[in-house]
Amino acid sequence: MQPRTGSASAHRPPSRRAQPSLARSGHGRPGRARAHDRRSSAAIAALPRIYVTGHRNPDTDSIAAAIGYSELMARLDSEHDYKPVRLGDLNTQTRWVLDRAHAREPDFLPHIMLRVRDVMRREFPLAADDEPVREVGWMMARQDLDLVPIAAANGELAGVMTERALARRYIRESREASRLDAPAKVSAIAEVLEGEILTGEDREVNGRVWVLAMEVDALPEEIEAGDIVVVGNRDDAQLASIEIGVSLLVISNRCAPSDAVLSAARERGTTVVRSPLDTYVTARMITLSAPCCALMDPEPLTVRPDDLLSDVADEVKEVHYRAAVAVDAARKPIGLITRTDLVGPRPRQVILVDHAEQAQSVPGVEQAEILEILDHHHIGSIETKVPVRATFDPVGSTATLVIERFRHNGMEPSRPTATVLLGAILSDTVILNSPTTTERDHAATEYLERVLKIDATQFGREMFESTSDLSRVDAEAIVSRDAKEYEASDGRTLCIAQVETVGQALDERRDELLDALESVRERREYVLNALMVTDILAKDTDLYVSGEIGPLEHAFGEPVKDGVLPLPGVMSRKKQVAPKVLAAF
Numbered sequence: 001m002q003p004r005t006g007s008a009s010a011h012r013p014p015s016r017r018a019q020p021s022l023a024r025s026g027h028g029r030p031g032r033a034r035a036h037d038r039r040s041s042a043a044i045a046a047l048p049r050i051y052v053t054g055h056r057n058p059d060t061d062s063i064a065a066a067i068g069y070s071e072l073m074a075r076l077d078s079e080h081d082y083k084p085v086r087l088g089d090l091n092t093q094t095r096w097v098l099d100r101a102h103a104r105e106p107d108f109l110p111h112i113m114l115r116v117r118d119v120m121r122r123e124f125p126l127a128a129d130d131e132p133v134r135e136v137g138w139m140m141a142r143q144d145l146d147l148v149p150i151a152a153a154n155g156e157l158a159g160v161m162t163e164r165a166l167a168r169r170y171i172r173e174s175r176e177a178s179r180l181d182a183p184a185k186v187s188a189i190a191e192v193l194e195g196e197i198l199t200g201e202d203r204e205v206n207g208r209v210w211v212l213a214m215e216v217d218a219l220p221e222e223i224e225a226g227d228i229v230v231v232g233n234r235d236d237a238q239l240a241s242i243e244i245g246v247s248l249l250v251i252s253n254r255c256a257p258s259d260a261v262l263s264a265a266r267e268r269g270t271t272v273v274r275s276p277l278d279t280y281v282t283a284r285m286i287t288l289s290a291p292c293c294a295l296m297d298p299e300p301l302t303v304r305p306d307d308l309l310s311d312v313a314d315e316v317k318e319v320h321y322r323a324a325v326a327v328d329a330a331r332k333p334i335g336l337i338t339r340t341d342l343v344g345p346r347p348r349q350v351i352l353v354d355h356a357e358q359a360q361s362v363p364g365v366e367q368a369e370i371l372e373i374l375d376h377h378h379i380g381s382i383e384t385k386v387p388v389r390a391t392f393d394p395v396g397s398t399a400t401l402v403i404e405r406f407r408h409n410g411m412e413p414s415r416p417t418a419t420v421l422l423g424a425i426l427s428d429t430v431i432l433n434s435p436t437t438t439e440r441d442h443a444a445t446e447y448l449e450r451v452l453k454i455d456a457t458q459f460g461r462e463m464f465e466s467t468s469d470l471s472r473v474d475a476e477a478i479v480s481r482d483a484k485e486y487e488a489s490d491g492r493t494l495c496i497a498q499v500e501t502v503g504q505a506l507d508e509r510r511d512e513l514l515d516a517l518e519s520v521r522e523r524r525e526y527v528l529n530a531l532m533v534t535d536i537l538a539k540d541t542d543l544y545v546s547g548e549i550g551p552l553e554h555a556f557g558e559p560v561k562d563g564v565l566p567l568p569g570v571m572s573r574k575k576q577v578a579p580k581v582l583a584a585f
């Protein structure tokens with residue numbers, strides 16, 4: 001039952017077997033072996049974690065950039081654990097890309113505020129509930145703690161021993177005979193004394209503790225059978241206590257009892273222990289041999305590792321021992337958090353990719369330490385307290401920047417990561433077609449084609465086709481999914497919806513779509529209800545219309561044929577369609 005560290009023992013029940021501990025072997029301070037143990041367990045402890053995250057409502061670029069940049073940073077810096085995370089559910093396209101790449105879905109990160117697990121000590125002394133009070137007091141002193149958690153035999157937290165409980169126990173000591181606070185095994189007493197059992201069984205004793213300093217004919221009458229007696233090299237007093245029927249006779253000052261005493265003890269069933277300590281110290285040590293459960297606080301403040309630090313800080317400051325024990329779901333102690341751990345804790349660390357807006361970022365980002373920003377959008381609203389490496393580079397995707405970083409460092413992404421990054425470039429640039437596409441996106445794509453030995457255009461088409469499939473979406477959903485209402489100058493309302501397709505026209509569903517537009521228009525009393533079916537590869541739009549088509553034909557200078565107005569080269573509702581339509585009504 002030597003002091004154990006929480007991390008080492010959290011997964012197994014405390015051993016009930018006594019093992020030599022430093023306190024008991026008399027070093028009185030952590031010995032070399034122990035200090036060494038602690039160092040090696042620190043070495044295998046988890047590396048400090050750095051989260052890498054894209055924006056909320058993650059798209060393929062956000063997820064891919066987090067995965068890719070984590071992989072690169074982990075290779076460049078072995079001192080930290082880079083962890084890609086997501087801030088929401090994956091969309092269909094991203095899921096397709098991850099499946100295709102055999103890449104792992106990043107874990108969801110709900111927030112980046114400090115939790116108990118971020119500051120708690122994972123190494124702390126943990127006592128078994130039958131551990132002698134003295135042993136637990138030693139742990140406290142050695143570790144300079146005000147409390148020591150105590151585990152029951154099944155590993156669950158049983159309570160805590162606090163310095164205050166110990167102090168009170170000794171201040172409170174009455175003028176009456178001392179007694180053990182709870183039944184203690186003779187072997188536990190012998191261990192605390194560093195003495196030896198000379199005869200008798202290893203019984204549990206629970207009586208008062210007496211020092212026999214008087215003549216044998218003047219012994220206090222209160223001494224009873226079952227009590228514990230400490231006496232020096234006085235044959236007559238030793239025999240007298242055996243005669244009374246004490247359960248335990250402790251002989252101090254390393255004195256050896258006579259054969260007569262030993263045989264009397266054997267006959268009477270008295271256990272005899274020889275102590276190397278003087279009589280007074282021996283008696284004190286016996287009372288300190290009681291199991292610590294007798295003095296522990298059985299209802300200590302406990303917290304869970306995922307509790308927010310801000311939620312538990314006040315409670316920790318309010319309890320007299322200014323600490324809380326972190327327990328797992330099985331109520332096993334796994335950490336200790338003390339008042340000092342609450343002072344200036346280091347925030348969690350994060351790298352932001354593909355965004356720089358606080359509102360788009362992980363909840364609690366304002367409390368986090370932002371180590372770097374890697375983005376291809378405008379400079380957003382994120383504020384940092386210290387200078388950070390920030391990249392706002394106007395290329396088609398953040399994945400492009402990640403690929404450039406790999407190449408700059410002479411490294412090649414793993415195949416799953418390369419595949420995911422390719423998907424991201426093709427997604428953000430609509431297969432290198434969007435106006436945001438740059439030469440660098442082309443270069444990154446060509447590089448990935450070489451690494452992966454695949455055709456990027458083919459891959460991109462497959463990605464868009466398999467994830468923008470509208471064939472199973474019903475017509476009413478298509479005309480209302482991304483619908484925007486506008487108020488015309490005459491006060492009437494019109495509506496323009498838009499869906500994106502890839503090389504797959506919705507021609508064969510024309511009647512169905514026009515019927516849906518018409519019925520929604522009647523229900524909502526629109527003057528015009530329109531649907532832009534935009535082919536993002538061909539960069540063309542078919543405008544399906546229902547309602548007053550005259551002003552529309554006038555605006556675009558084209559006749560509506562069978563309910564459809566072809567608009568070659570038109571892709572933007574906001575820039576190319578809505579202004580003309582609104583001007584016409």
Ligand SMILES: [Mn+2]
Nearest residue numbers: 061354398428
């Ligand atoms: Mn992006």
